[in-house]
Amino acid sequence: MSLHVDPTVLDDPDTEVVWKPTPKQAEFLASDDFEVLYGGAAGGGKSDALLIDALCLQHGGLDNGNHRAVLFRRSFVELRDLISRSLELYRDIDPDASYHQTDKVWTFSSGAKVEFGYLANDNDRLKYRGRAWNYIGFDELTLWTTDVCYLYLFSRCRSTDKTLPRYIRATTNPDGPGQKWVMERWGIQETGEETFVPVDIVDEELGTITSMYRRFIPARLSENTYLSSTGYREALLQLAPEERDALLQGFWRQGKVHGAYYTNEMQRLRSEGRIRHVPYVSSAPVNTFWDLGWNDTTAIWFHQIVAGEHRFIKCYENSGEKLEHYAQYLLSAGVNLSGVHYLPHDAENKSLQTGKSAVQILRELLPALSFQVVPRTPQVLTGINQTRLAMGSNVYIDDVECVDGVAALDNYRKTYNPRLDAFTDQPMHDRFSNYADAFRQWGQVFEEIVRGHAHKPTSKQRRRATGLTA
Incomplete structure (x- = not known):
């Protein structure tokens, strides 16, 4: 047979x-x-x-x-x-x-x-x-x-x-x-x-x-x-x-994502033309913001402050890779990595396999870079609200290099409770949440970054930026 x-x-x-x-x-x-x-x-x-x-x-x-x-x-x-x-x-x-x-x-x-x-x-x-x-x-x-x-x-x-x-x-x-x-x-x-x-x-x-x-x-x-x-x-x-x-x-309806956290903020960014080509300025330090996944997806946003503008110039996501892969990606990105590289609070948790935390491993792999762990917020919603407030500032996101990150911010949403026929305050964990969680690290340290930002571009550097501002 x-x-x-x-x-x-x-x-x-x-x-x-x-x-x-x-x-x-x-x-x-x-x-x-x-x-x-x-x-x-x-x-x-x-x-x-x-x-x-x-x-x-x-x-x-x-x-x-x-x-x-x-x-x-x-x-x-x-x-x-x-x-x-x-x-x-x-x-x-x-x-x-x-x-x-x-x-x-x-x-x-x-x-x-x-x-x-x-x-x-x-x-x-x-x-x-x-x-x-x-x-x-x-x-x-x-x-x-x-x-x-x-x-x-x-x-x-x-x-x-x-x-x-x-x-x-x-x-x-x-x-x-x-x-x-x-x-x-x-x-x-x-x-x-x-x-x-x-x-x-x-x-x-x-x-x-x-x-x-x-x-x-x-x-x-x-x-x-x-x-x-x-x-x-x-x-x-x-x-x-x-x-x-x-x-x-099987309906293919496009439009507003119900329960999305950043709907108003993303609409404002679009209406003001702030999701567009964002030029990289080599003289400005690049910060990165991470969401780590030991056995899941890791996401990274690349960020600069130029002329008072928060510019997201690139984002990267991958899965099934060790931290060595992401360290190599940073080195190959061709950007000025002299900024601060912000990791989520669980970066201090030690792996059972290695006995080391993610922040330890990254500091060993990239000793010339500055890594900082963002403290845990009592509630995830607190960090989301901090991010929403920060997005009202002078924020620009590159529409090509950050296309997947933009899609994640558009679709990051609350969990739906069918019994109550209502959305809860808890985020849904899905394919969009990794980029959104990494972006939230920026929102949580936004005030600290603004206060501690020491880079004051000269007028010559401002002109070289090919500007997003007048």
Whole structure:
């Protein structure tokens, strides 16, 4: 008895079915369009569909030693969930397949390979220069704030084996910081119906035009019978209204984030043109503000004070990396690091593995830099309110170098209590909270920074700043 997942042979009595697609998953697997987005509401089986589709079974990919696929998530933490599910699926499909944990690569008995990677920020795309896959997949596409990584990987989608298809595939929910560009690329309306976007590829050198479709296949929880009677629908019904509409109904509504802490402050920054290009001034010291994650995400904001302005010139976030990685990133950032580098209060907690605290390790790695631990506030809300007040000052945020940080500040919000049908005073811990927590370190020491700021730029330095002020 053979193992199989091809939906065309599910009724064959001689085939042992190890995975059976829902009708929508089968539609996604059968699509021959080059660029396909699958998803919408939660519970549509997006990750499973992507893992199976990466095998290109309908084109014999699993039996072709030349087949190469890669699946991306936004962070290392999120990638672990996808890998964990692959460990359940792939060994059932091919018992002789092996997984290399360090390289994050599955090698099947034919020699076909499926690789896993993550793209925490736009610069991570450059790690994949010189690589090639005939299948490239992105899980939870709207978590990428911009389309930079997505479009760059198109240049890596190739194969010398003409029997293998070239596919770009993605899955997503309707929410996330990249919602706008994803909606625009696939022509998705608020109600989330299926779309076919005609695309003409013009080759002026060869004088040819190639026509294709960019397709969006929506999926709903109600179409996934495997999740019926599991309580998942009831869990979604307890979400805040806008999240419930997105994840249960598959609506792609854009607009105000209900329960967001910094809504008014961010609206003011935009209306006054203070989210824009922010020039770096090499003569001004750079401060950094951190949120640390030993086994989670670490986020860093880069900040200068120039002519009385608080300028956020860059931000960086990554996951699954040790402090050595972030120390190296600081040194490679090409900025004047002679300012103060502010760490959260838990930086003084000692790790069970090393017996050292984060601040100890960073001081050893970067002895020339000044690290300071920000004292813990009695209530997180106190620090948030301090930050809101500080944002009313002369604050500027770079709209390109800090695009993910801006999205986090827009979306950092309160936890919703479904029993009371109201938001609590407690922040929601999600993909936006790391940058927001790092930014809060700035708000908590804002008055101290203003009082202790000794850098008084000369008129010449002010002119060189290419100014945000007159």
